[in-house]
Amino acid sequence: MPPPPPESADPGLEECLRLLEAVPAAAASSPAFRRHWPSISASLAALSAALASPAFPPSAPLLAPLAAALGALMSAATDAPRLAASLAQLAADARLLATPAPPPSAGAAAGADSGADALISRLRLGSAASRATALEELAGTAAALPESGAVVPHLCRALESGGAGAEHACAALLPLTAASRDASAAVAARGGVAALLAACAGGTPAAQAAAAGVLRNLAAFPDLLPWFRDEGALPLLLQLVSLGTPRAQELALGCLQNLTAGDGDEGQRLKVEAFQEGALACVKDFLDAAAATSRIAVSAQFAAHVAAALGSDRSPTRTEAALALAELCGNSAGKSRHEVEDAVPRLVWMLEAKAVSERDAAARALAALLAASGACRKLFRKDERGIANAVQLLDPAGARGVDRRYPVTVLLAVAQSRRCRKQMVAAGACGFLQGLMTAEVDGAKKLAECLGKGKMLGVFPRT
Known part of the structure; x- marks a missing residue:
C-alpha cells in the first residue's frame, strides 16, 4: 500500500490521478470502509471525471487537500464517515472548477449572478x-444575492x-x-x-x-x-x-x-x-x-458618545452605534435628545450603506429620533437625500432583510409636510406601499392615506 504524500509535498494533477487509480484496490482491503464504499466510490468517480476534464486547472488549490484525503483513505488514517463527507465536498469543488465559465451577458441580473458565483467559488476554493x-x-x-x-x-x-x-x-x-x-x-x-x-x-x-x-x-x-x-x-x-x-x-x-x-x-x-x-x-x-442602564446612560450623556461612533470607518461599529442610539432615544428622557441631533446626517448617509444590517440599524435609529424630536425632524427634512434613501428601503427587491416598519415610521414622521409628500411620491413610494399594505406592514396604510392628500396618489382607491 503506497504511503500518503508528505505534508510538505506540493502534489500536481498527475499525482492526484495516480492516487485515484490506486485507491480502490487499497481501500478494498480495509473493513472500515466497506459500509461507506458506495458513497466513497461515487465521489471518486466524480473526481476522476472532473480531473480528466480539459477545463480543470492543473495548478488548482484543490489538489493538495485532495491528495491528503486520498492518502488518508489508503492508509485508513481517518474515520470513514468524515472522509466520505470530505471526498464528496472535494468532488463538488472539482466539478465547479471543471465547469467552464459562462460567457458574459448584459443586464444587472447577469452581473449579480456572476458576483454570486464568484463569491461561492472564493468560499469553497x-x-x-x-x-x-x-x-x-x-x-x-x-440578502441581495439572487442565488442566496x-x-x-x-x-x-x-x-x-x-x-x-x-x-x-x-x-x-x-x-x-x-x-x-x-x-x-x-x-x-x-x-x-x-x-x-x-x-x-x-x-x-x-x-x-x-x-x-x-x-x-x-x-x-x-x-x-x-x-x-x-x-x-x-x-x-x-x-x-x-x-x-x-x-x-x-x-x-x-x-x-x-x-x-x-x-x-x-x-x-x-x-x-x-x-x-x-x-x-x-x-x-x-x-x-x-x-437602570438607560437612566445611567442619560445622566452620563452617553448618547452623545454613541452618536459620535456613527462616524467610525467600520461598518459593524456604525451598526452597533445606531442600534444603541435607537434604544437610548426610544426609552430615555427628553433632555438627552438634543445631544444627538448631529447624528441625523450620519444616519441618512448610513441608509445608503452596502451592508443591509447597517441600513436597517440606521432606519431604526432615525425612526426613534424623528418620533421623539421636532428638531431632528427638521434636520431630516433639510437633507435632500433623506426622503429618497428612506423610500428605497421600502423596495422589497433592493433592500431584503430590512424591517419595513422603520422606514415607514421615518416617512410618517415628516409626512405632514406637503413638500416631503411630493418627494416621497417622486421617489416611487406609491408602488412600494401597495405591496406593504398587502403584507399588512404597520403604518403602511396610514402613510398611503397621507400621500393621498391633495390627489397626488391616484393608485390608491378611496373608501
Missing part, C-alpha cells in the same frame, strides 16, 4: 485569507469552523434567514442550531449577537422548533439574556419569545421547559437592568 475576505463581503451583501440559497451550505461550514469565519457567517446568515424560510430550514437541517449555540457560548460579542439573531429567525418557524429542544437551547439562551451584550440580550430574548409563542405540542413543551429553567426571573432581571 480560495486560500484562508481569500475565504475570510469573501465571508466578510458576503456578510454585507448576502446556494451560499447557505458554505456559510454553515464556516460557522462550524469558529473564529472570525463564524462571526462573518453569522452576520451573513442573519439577513438570509430573516428573508427566507427555505434558508432557515437549510441552516437547521445542516446542524446549524448547534453551531449557532456554540457561537453564542464562545464567540466574540459581535458573533454572539448575530448568532442569537439567526436563532431568533429560525425559531419563528414552528416546524424548526424540535432542533432547539434536541440541542438543549434554552439554558444557553437564558444565560445570554443575563450576561450578553445589550444587542445579544435583545436578540436572545426575541428567540425565547418565538420559541414559547407557539400553541402546538412543541411550543407547549418549550414553555414548560422555559418556566422550569427560570425564564420569568431572568426576563424580569433583564428589564430591571435595562431600565
Whole structure:
C-alpha cells in the first residue's frame, strides 16, 4: 500500500490521478470502509471525471487537500464517515472548477449572478485569507444575492469552523434567514442550531449577537422548533439574556419569545421547559437592568458618545452605534435628545450603506429620533437625500432583510409636510406601499392615506 504524500509535498494533477487509480484496490482491503464504499466510490468517480476534464486547472488549490484525503483513505488514517463527507465536498469543488465559465451577458441580473458565483467559488476554493475576505463581503451583501440559497451550505461550514469565519457567517446568515424560510430550514437541517449555540457560548460579542439573531429567525418557524429542544437551547439562551451584550440580550430574548409563542405540542413543551429553567426571573432581571442602564446612560450623556461612533470607518461599529442610539432615544428622557441631533446626517448617509444590517440599524435609529424630536425632524427634512434613501428601503427587491416598519415610521414622521409628500411620491413610494399594505406592514396604510392628500396618489382607491 503506497504511503500518503508528505505534508510538505506540493502534489500536481498527475499525482492526484495516480492516487485515484490506486485507491480502490487499497481501500478494498480495509473493513472500515466497506459500509461507506458506495458513497466513497461515487465521489471518486466524480473526481476522476472532473480531473480528466480539459477545463480543470492543473495548478488548482484543490489538489493538495485532495491528495491528503486520498492518502488518508489508503492508509485508513481517518474515520470513514468524515472522509466520505470530505471526498464528496472535494468532488463538488472539482466539478465547479471543471465547469467552464459562462460567457458574459448584459443586464444587472447577469452581473449579480456572476458576483454570486464568484463569491461561492472564493468560499469553497480560495486560500484562508481569500475565504475570510469573501465571508466578510458576503456578510454585507448576502440578502441581495439572487442565488442566496446556494451560499447557505458554505456559510454553515464556516460557522462550524469558529473564529472570525463564524462571526462573518453569522452576520451573513442573519439577513438570509430573516428573508427566507427555505434558508432557515437549510441552516437547521445542516446542524446549524448547534453551531449557532456554540457561537453564542464562545464567540466574540459581535458573533454572539448575530448568532442569537439567526436563532431568533429560525425559531419563528414552528416546524424548526424540535432542533432547539434536541440541542438543549434554552439554558444557553437564558444565560445570554443575563450576561450578553445589550444587542445579544435583545436578540436572545426575541428567540425565547418565538420559541414559547407557539400553541402546538412543541411550543407547549418549550414553555414548560422555559418556566422550569427560570425564564420569568431572568426576563424580569433583564428589564430591571435595562431600565437602570438607560437612566445611567442619560445622566452620563452617553448618547452623545454613541452618536459620535456613527462616524467610525467600520461598518459593524456604525451598526452597533445606531442600534444603541435607537434604544437610548426610544426609552430615555427628553433632555438627552438634543445631544444627538448631529447624528441625523450620519444616519441618512448610513441608509445608503452596502451592508443591509447597517441600513436597517440606521432606519431604526432615525425612526426613534424623528418620533421623539421636532428638531431632528427638521434636520431630516433639510437633507435632500433623506426622503429618497428612506423610500428605497421600502423596495422589497433592493433592500431584503430590512424591517419595513422603520422606514415607514421615518416617512410618517415628516409626512405632514406637503413638500416631503411630493418627494416621497417622486421617489416611487406609491408602488412600494401597495405591496406593504398587502403584507399588512404597520403604518403602511396610514402613510398611503397621507400621500393621498391633495390627489397626488391616484393608485390608491378611496373608501
